[in-house]
Amino acid sequence: MIAQQVITDLKAKANPEKAKHSQRFFKTGPGEYGEGDRFLGINVPEQRKIAKKYRALPTDEVAILLQHSYHEVRLTAAYLLVYKVEKGDENTLKEVVDCYLDNLSGINNWDLVDSSCHQILGRRLQDKDRRLLYDFAQTDDLWKKRIAMITCYHFIKQKDFDDALAIAEILLNDGHDLIHKAVGWMLREIGNRDLDTEEAFLKKHYQNMPRTMLRYAIEKFDEPLRQKYLKGEI
Template sequence: MTASAIIQALSDLSNPEKAAFLPGFFKAFPGGYGDGDKFLGVTVPNQRKVAAHFAKKTTEGDLQQLIESPYHEVRLTALLILVSKFRKASEKGFWVDFYLRNLKYVNNWDLVDSSAHFILGEWLWDKDRKMLHDMARRGNLWEQRIAIISTYHFIRKQDFADTFTIAETLIDHRHDLIRKAVGWMLREIGNRDFEAEKVFLEKHYRQMPRTMLRYAIEKFPAVEKENFMKKG
């Protein structure tokens, strides 16, 4: 099976020192957001090479086996393959359904960031985006991050409305991973339309956690940045 070959290829590229380092980096310890995750110690560039090599011959069944893996790198490789299949598919909805069925395995920030806007964001560009707003309102950390990161696709097309609405929903979120994600998406809006981001911040900066605000204004002119930090 192709899934077995992919797992073997990743295992052959494993690095024990990296495998020991990654649980701390991804907070895979009791009480951490990555609690229970396991690591082979494979670099992302090597995962991308494995994904590219096996993508064409990987079936839905292979992907199901891979995405259910307890190993972080196997799940990320599965998602990289899934993005490739989605991009090339004539029936993209098939792979969107697969993604949505398996959201519980998209359970760390890099897994979300490597898939959400490439799959859900693109798929929803010309469709009702209610599912993203529903995800943002639910209490699942990873679905909330998927919701805001999916809007990156819209931002790249100069459509900011959903990002602003979801940012409002998540504005006082307690988790750093959501604060950083919201701030990042607001910054991406500002990279394209400084005034649009500034108007949003003027309205909401008092509610925003400092981490979110710092991410949002990272590329502001020094004077503007200082003003917001003093006011925030």
């Protein structure tokens, strides 16, 4: 079982018209965040199906996929790693995390980040030092910053909010829309579990946070309260 078999299966599902749409959707033009990325045009359910078929693929072969030029090959590799940790033991988790971090350059768009980091890094850091996330949050690398924030989703699900709030504060003044959305999303997830905690953060920061971040954070609020935040009346 080798990486090339996965690539062959994926290429058999290629759709050139969908690939063109994906290149626009994932901002692959000059100067855009996905500049130069290439697509086969394969929908996510097909990629997940292929990932499940090859879940026994050794991690050194998955590493080859994570460095592939086609976006869907890298995304399928990310799904593969997630499926491995869902069924594996602590040794498997460590092996997967090492593979993930060694090939992090292949996790280079928001769907790749969001589909993998909280399941992989979040699970690994559940009972360990989380300094790595703070290091990522303070880099100039867009994807590492998004990984830092979205990895906290794993902790948020356990009602462990401290790191998510601290990293949100670090990223509060970041200039990129994809970070605004990530922070707002995680604040909303905190609020889904503990509205008082989310509101305490918002009351301190909402007047200075980017508008997109605020809108994402308050999306599920009752409309009168949402309008108060938008109008600066809290």
